Amino acid sequence: xxxxxxxxxTMGGLYGLLALSLNLIWGGAGMVNLGLAGFFAVGAYASALxxxxxxxxxxxxxxxxxxxxxxxxxxVTLSTTRLREDYLAIVTLGFAEVVRLVAANEIWLTRGTDxxxxxxxxxKAALGTDFNPVYLVIVLAVLGVVFVLVxxxxxxxxxxxxxxxxxxxxxxxxxGKPVLRFKAETFALSAAIAGLAGALYAHFMSYIxxxxxxxxxTIYIFxxxxxxxxxxxxxxxxxxxxLMLLLESARFIVELIPAISAVQRAALKELLIAVVLILVxxxxxxxxxxxxxxxxxxxxxxxxx
Amino acid sequence: xxxxxxxxxxxxLTGAAAFAAPAVLRAQSDPIKIATLTPLTGxxxxxxxxxxxxxxxxxxxxxxxxxxxxxKVQLLSExxxxxxxxxxxxARKLIDVDxxxxxxxxxxxxxxxxxxxxxxxxxxxxxxVSGADSITQLPHQGFLIRTQPNSTLQVAxxxxxxxxxxxxxxxxxxxxxxFTQATIDLMGKLVSKAGGTHQGLVYDDKKTTYRTEVDQxxxxxxxxIFAAGYTTDTVVLLKDIYRAGYKGKIIGFGYSINQKLIDxxxxxxxxxxxxxxxxxxxxxxxxxxxxxxxxGLANPDPYTCQVYDHANLVLLAMAEAKxxxxxxxxxxxxxxxxxxxxxxxxxxxxxxxxxxxxxxxYTGASGPCDFDDKGDIIDCKFRYEQIKGGKITxxxxx
Numbered sequence: 001x002x003x004x005x006x007x008x009x010t011m012g013g014l015y016g017l018l019a020l021s022l023n024l025i026w027g028g029a030g031m032v033n034l035g036l037a038g039f040f041a042v043g044a045y046a047s048a049l050x051x052x053x054x055x056x057x058x059x060x061x062x063x064x065x066x067x068x069x070x071x072x073x074x075x076v077t078l079s080t081t082r083l084r085e086d087y088l089a090i091v092t093l094g095f096a097e098v099v100r101l102v103a104a105n106e107i108w109l110t111r112g113t114d115x116x117x118x119x120x121x122x123x124k125a126a127l128g129t130d131f132n133p134v135y136l137v138i139v140l141a142v143l144g145v146v147f148v149l150v151x152x153x154x155x156x157x158x159x160x161x162x163x164x165x166x167x168x169x170x171x172x173x174x175x176g177k178p179v180l181r182f183k184a185e186t187f188a189l190s191a192a193i194a195g196l197a198g199a200l201y202a203h204f205m206s207y208i209x210x211x212x213x214x215x216x217x218t219i220y221i222f223x224x225x226x227x228x229x230x231x232x233x234x235x236x237x238x239x240x241x242x243l244m245l246l247l248e249s250a251r252f253i254v255e256l257i258p259a260i261s262a263v264q265r266a267a268l269k270e271l272l273i274a275v276v277l278i279l280v281x282x283x284x285x286x287x288x289x290x291x292x293x294x295x296x297x298x299x300x301x302x303x304x305x
Numbered sequence: 306x307x308x309x310x311x312x313x314x315x316x317x318l319t320g321a322a323a324f325a326a327p328a329v330l331r332a333q334s335d336p337i338k339i340a341t342l343t344p345l346t347g348x349x350x351x352x353x354x355x356x357x358x359x360x361x362x363x364x365x366x367x368x369x370x371x372x373x374x375x376x377k378v379q380l381l382s383e384x385x386x387x388x389x390x391x392x393x394x395x396a397r398k399l400i401d402v403d404x405x406x407x408x409x410x411x412x413x414x415x416x417x418x419x420x421x422x423x424x425x426x427x428x429x430x431x432x433x434v435s436g437a438d439s440i441t442q443l444p445h446q447g448f449l450i451r452t453q454p455n456s457t458l459q460v461a462x463x464x465x466x467x468x469x470x471x472x473x474x475x476x477x478x479x480x481x482x483x484f485t486q487a488t489i490d491l492m493g494k495l496v497s498k499a500g501g502t503h504q505g506l507v508y509d510d511k512k513t514t515y516r517t518e519v520d521q522x523x524x525x526x527x528x529x530i531f532a533a534g535y536t537t538d539t540v541v542l543l544k545d546i547y548r549a550g551y552k553g554k555i556i557g558f559g560y561s562i563n564q565k566l567i568d569x570x571x572x573x574x575x576x577x578x579x580x581x582x583x584x585x586x587x588x589x590x591x592x593x594x595x596x597x598x599x600x601g602l603a604n605p606d607p608y609t610c611q612v613y614d615h616a617n618l619v620l621l622a623m624a625e626a627k628x629x630x631x632x633x634x635x636x637x638x639x640x641x642x643x644x645x646x647x648x649x650x651x652x653x654x655x656x657x658x659x660x661x662x663x664x665x666x667y668t669g670a671s672g673p674c675d676f677d678d679k680g681d682i683i684d685c686k687f688r689y690e691q692i693k694g695g696k697i698t699x700x701x702x703x
Binding site for chain 2: 001002003004007008011101104105107112113114115117118205206207209210211212214216217247248251261262263265266267269270
């Protein structure tokens with residue numbers, strides 16, 4: 001039981017990282033990134049390949065995942081500078097599918113649909129059964145650092161510019177803000193976080209395959225962020241953990257219902273998850289922890305003669 | 306203050322003891338837990354539900370006859386959603402919370418590869434129907450067997466059959482899977498050895514039409530098409546091949562071209578004359594008849610037959626070992642699966658024979674079920690069939 005809880009907590013942490021990444025770009029700058037699974041995959045593959053085929057240390061893999069995710073993010077933003085909203089969403093969704101198809105078909109590099117197995121975990125052999133708690137600590141530490149970082153951005157003048165761009169990019173431009181630079185930087189940072197999450201995921205599971213990076217995971221994270229509270233890092237984080245809790249507890253709830261077949265139980269589980277998510281969005285449209293926009297600071301000269 | 310603290314701690318301890326004590330007493334009569342992990346939703350959705358159902362029927366029969374080692378058997382069924390991520394979460398729950406001794410029926414190769422390390426690390430036995438060659442090459446320490454012949458064997462047999470039908474210009478149409486490249490290479494070797502020509506085309510299995518792919522293939526005028534996909538994509542593919550006016554022969558795997566596919570296409574002329582083949586039980590096998598009865602299907606697919614065998618083998622191995630753990634199954638499964646002795650085709654008869662001190666040799670619905678050291682099946686017959694007038698008719702078993 002304990003191992004299972006540790007496992008779920010770790011998975012929740014990884015989903016939390018993805019949620020923070022999405023919240024930064026979607027909640028912050030208002031750019032709909034449906035390609036989250038693609039950046040997640042880029043990071044996972046970069047780190048897995050460097051540490052298995054390249055025999056590099058795991059930390060190098062994680063660093064590469066950050067860089068690879070960030071670069072992929074830059075490429076996507078710079079090639080979509082004129083797209084907004086739905087159109088950007090379509091292109092990013094396409095990007096994720098391209099990544100998945102490349103992973104499935106470029107067998108010489110990615111081992112195709114066989115996937116990459118035997119990805120090393122940090123000190124896995126030495127730790128034995130203690131691997132799960134140690135990895136949870138690593139994930140939580142990374143999550144903590146990223147959380148502090150994005151919250152810092154959220155509350156800084158930089159975050160205010162992002163929100164201005166979200167509300168009306170033209171106005172921000174008129175106010176003299178370099179909108180494109182802000183968008184590109186934020187998108188790259190968000191993609192880098194998703195890439196890092198992918199690397200942490202790969203070394204935790206020890207196996208990755210193209211099937212892992214279907215758009216479903218992007219949808220899950222969108223639900224987590226929307227349910228938790230768009231535009232607020234803490235909301236995204238809470239949303240991710242609640243989503244994981246919901247996904248897993250549904251399993252135990254449907255087991256309590258007697259005299260139904262396994263298929264009905266599986267269908268009921270999906271139904272239950274959907275109903276809860278609909279209820280959350282219906283009853284709390286801004287999410288469980290809605291965005292709080294701090295009042296603009298008063299000019300310091302006020303009140304002085 | 307300290308006294309109160311002590312009181313609390315003592316109360317806690319007593320409470321914990323009260324919970325723990327019956328657990329210890331109960332251990333002897335606790336049910337033995339095994340689990341199916343099949344795709345109940347997602348791409349494998351057409352296969353998984355009946356797989357779970359047939360495993361439940363085996364467990365029900367065994368419980369009706371008194372269980373295993375004097376304990377009832379409890380079957381849990383989780384959904385892997387045909388997705389490795391969901392599969393791993395479900396497997397973790399089965400292993401850590403339910404503490405099952407064995408997981409049976411993993412279907413997609415990617416799910417099996419993701420779940421396998423969890424199983425061998427926690428000494429849980431895993432039986433799979435995935436065909437990718439790489440699966441039995443994992444460092445599984447004996448905690449894995451598979452009843453599906455690996456793809457090399459399957460493809461070699463189908464190639465030989467195509468050549469025996471007189472085909473010389475063969476085109477393989479296959480989605481991207483772990484065995485795609487191996488299939489194309491192997492077919493190429495087989496066909497060119499027989500003096501024919503072979504070409505392969507890899508398609509994306511999530512497309513809604515294959516007209517361009519079909520046009521590309523028909524341009525070379527093949528006399529046989531090997532449609533090596535799964536049911537969902539093959540339905541679309543066969544329709545497009547028919548529309549393009551192709552007159553040659555078509556063959557595909559039994560797990561894809563089956564009654565379900567005929568029903569889904571709904572036009573008998575589209576599938577008229579199409580060949581299908583699958584691993585088969587030896588002729589006169591009674592286990593296959595039992596699977597038909599348990600599922601109510603006239604033509605249960607190979608995966609269902611294999612899961613029937615998984616459930617029986619796992620239960621027999623526990624009885625042979627007189628212990629209900631993954632390690633016990635690992636050490637004893639080959640003793641009940643092969644090596645001569647009383648031939649049995651179901652767990653109830655086998656359990657009686659083991660109780661009477663006999664050596665049993667299980668012969669199942671999917672074949673003789675004999676395994677080599679890596680966990681692959683050793684020998685396997687194939688059943689070749691052809692669709693005539695919307696019905697699947699037997700050509701030969703060889």
